[in-house]
Amino acid sequence: MTSLPTQFLKDIPNFLPENQELFLQSLSQLPITSLRLNPLKKTLRLPYSPMCAVPWCPNGYYLSQRPSFTENPLFWAGAFYVQEASSMFLEQIFKHITTDKPLKILDLSAAPGGKSTHLLSLMNSQSLLVSNEIIKNRADILAENLARWGYTNYVVTQSSPESLGKLKDFFDVILVDAPCSGEGMFRKDKEAINEWSEENVLFCAKRQKDILTAILPALAPTGYLIYSTCTFNRQENEENLHWLCKNFDLQSVKIPISENWNITEIQEKGNYAYRFFPHILKGEGFFISCMQKKGKNPPKPQKIHKNIFQRLNSKEQSEFQRWVLPTHQEFFSYQNQFFLLNPEHTTWISYLAQFAYIRQTALKIGELKGKDFIPSSELALSPNVSKEVKSLELSEKEALQFLSKQDFQISLNEKSWYLARYQNLGLGWLKNLGSRFNNYYPSEWRIRRLFS
């Protein structure tokens, strides 16, 4: 293993009073591999075997070794998300703080989408997730991963915490999974060791404070802030938690945990936090805490100047209806694109659009190119596709060839759109033109290798 920085070694007693040798030994072991199943996309068989449950997350599983996930079409169909087990503790916090009420939830630093996909699985369908990533190419990956997850109630934005902070009192829950010095990733990602320095820890702690200061005006009174990092040092963790509770109207929240989970509960200065140490549980280093904003006022309805979406007339609604399963949502258009949306969400998204750059809205059904309607890749990946739409079940090899946009032989009867499926899960669209078919899988998503 790459040797650990001396200053990091010296800092260990500050965040871990005992068993430092065991902790150091655990850092030289292989990282744990885990994934979270998508409850929307139940498969006939589990994607891998054996899989052993993550204690704090009912859909989370450990694998005994790390397979090549990208060679499994179920990965591309969004049947599971490869996620570090400690992070899955978010589920316990979310379940503790939320009820059935429709919520506006912000995941401020969301790429590549581990926690956003998890939140979507936990939220009710009346709630809206705003999944934000400031860095463009990371926002692209986030949008792709959320499309694969198949939900209809999210938007991907690409904005700064300062811009989103202008949505005063808007969000009921804000998750800040902050950019950090990544000490918890030392055994997973050797780059994290090379990039570590004392200066960077201080830089990260200051940047986290700046991000939190910028976004907190957007948290509604009585709403919840969840703050997490994948690092061990106290500056980015407990010290920021205490700073938040001291300087803002925030009250730390205790989360019920089972003793058997071996999660370390920190209780300091009346504040609570949860630490994950790799020598006492199966997971990487992680820190998470939850705070409630004080105050009594329920969030006020936001004034919007204009709803950016146009509701389709009943003739148009019925034309689109044939593409999707019956739903309580409605069809809207925006700039030649068509969406299936909860009407309430159109007003929320319109308000959001005044301050944030909206990169993707779910669920996009498709768009008009000239007179032709082109169904969207997001629709193909959603379980909402109507059973009336023609579909074609692919073998594993065909599915991989489809996903890499290679030529392959299939016989299709009718000149029509076909949903390419693998184990019953949608992957993308094929259009049969008679003598040949076109593969509409997005080029930017294609697997960049050949399968024979």
Ligand SMILES: C[S@@+](CC[C@H](N)C(=O)[O-])C[C@H]1O[C@@H](n2cnc3c(N)ncnc32)[C@H](O)[C@@H]1O
């Ligand atoms: C720890 S990662 C997020 C991981 C993600 N939540 C997940 O579960 O997959 C932190 C993210 O913060 C983003 N970031 C970097 N600078 C930022 C800033 N100034 N404000 C907000 N987010 C920032 C990074 O690009 C990165 O994607």
